Amino acid sequence: MTIIHTPNRLLMAISAVAVLVGSTAANSDTEYEVGAGINYFMFEDDFNVADDVGFRGYGGLRFDEHWGLELVWDKLATETDPTDLGFDLSQYYLSGLYHFNQTETLQPYLSLGWGQGDFEVSDVGYSATTTSTNIGAGLKWFVNEHWVVRPSINYFMNTEIDEDFTTLGLTLAYVWGGGSTPAPAPVRAKAPADTDGDGVVDTSDRCTATPAGVRVNAQGCPLDSDGDGVFDHLDNCPDTGSRLKVDVKGCPMQLSETVAIDLKVNFDSNSDVVKAEYFAEIQRVADFLAQYEGTSVVIEGHTDTSGAATYNKALSQRRANAVAAVLVNRMNVPAGRVSAKGYGEERPIADESTRAGREANRRVVAKVAAVAKSMELK
Known part of the structure; x- marks a missing residue:
């Protein structure tokens, strides 16, 4: 390993700080990051230094969604190989970073840096300095808004020596400021709207203006226990039969008239x-x-004037009785509610001089009488 002394570390550090401060001043929305962790150094064989674990610390800033700068310090204490002499490495470098997926929790990045390293073989009192360029890649995993875990890999190409080396890093960083959006806060799903507060969301609610405190069914409508079409909280007659017609207060409507039904x-x-x-x-x-x-x-049974009046009246009675029997025997109408009467030719409704008139007079009529006021059904 051939090393040429280049004592420019102080100049490099001053330049790096100037760049960082200048970048911060240019953008008030800058995000800051500091971190520390471990570094595994892997040397090329001709370097004659044993691979080992060291330490890393850094500070940086990110001045827009994609671009950032970092000043990094790496430290390693290991041994030469194969002579087992104590070997110390301390390097400083400035890197520019380009981020991908800048609004996501996982953000890959690429880096390009330049800096210098100090090498010392302590057992023989030998030390030297070299500049190097490095290229790298890594991943920022935003555990939350401020804390970031960073695995990374960097390849260092030394200027004053022929041998290069690679580092594998794992660091934990703290982030503050507002340059990028590294860890978007989880978006909580908006609670479904329930305008009337009845426990049924509006998308399933068929009655979106139910008064407060009123019990509702699965469709969000007030209960109608008696099935009369009037909601319970408006029903003054809650036990009305479901077939009865009711008024706006849920009470049965009354019927007090006689209704005639002509039967064909x-x-x-x-x-x-x-x-x-x-x-x-x-x-x-x-x-x-x-x-x-x-x-x-x-x-009621009726006939025309054809034939003897006495015969016609008897015939109309038999026919009325026959229709009444069908109501009672086949259709289960209580016998006490059904009666029959034959009127023969006594009550014509059309002119008997025409065929059409005579056909109209031969009729059967059912007259439903409201013996007492009753509840009208729907």
Whole structure:
């Protein structure tokens, strides 16, 4: 190993400090970093020095998202190889860094530096100085906003000697200032909106204006326990049947009128047998009765003036009875709510001189009477 003395360490340090201070003054948004750690030195064989672990300390600044400068000091105490003489190395260098992924937690970087090293073989009282250029790469891992773990590798190319060496570093650094955005704070997901505060988020809430304190279902709507269409907190009659029509206060509406239903039921000539094809027509009466409590129905039979009046009246009674029997026996309407009456030709509704008029008069009518005021269904 041939070493040429070049005592320029003081000049280099002054220049480095001047560069750092000048850069800081030029940018008020500068970020600062100081760190320390260990360094593993790997020497080329011709260097005749044993590989070993040393120490590293540095201070630096970063004046924009990508670019930074560092002043680094490395220190090593090892032995020559193979003579086992004490060997000390102390080097200083200034490096420029270019960062990638500058807004992420993991930021790779490349470096290029220049400096000088002092070598001393203590057992023989020999020392020397050489300048060197180094290239490197590393990774900054921002554990949080201020603390950074840095693995790195640097290759040193010495100017005054032929042999080079490599270092593997691992340091812990503290960062402050605001030049870059090294460790973005985790973005907390915004809580889903719940405008009415009922515990159901707006995206699932079908009733977004529910008053405070009102119990709601999974869709965010107030409860309607009796199923009458009026929410519980507005319902003055909470036990109303679900089929009953109610007012805005949830109370049943009253019915006090008689309703007539014309039935299109035809009979064969001189017959009182109800054909199955008319059951659906009669079902309309059964359904209507189910909607009104406290009502009853009168099935009225009517004929035209053809034939003897006495016969026609009897025939209309038999036909009315037949329709009433269908309501009771097939459609389960209580017998007490059904009656039948034949009027024969006594109550015509059309002109008997025409065929159409006579057909209109041959009819069956169901009259539902509100015997007592009842609750009207929907």
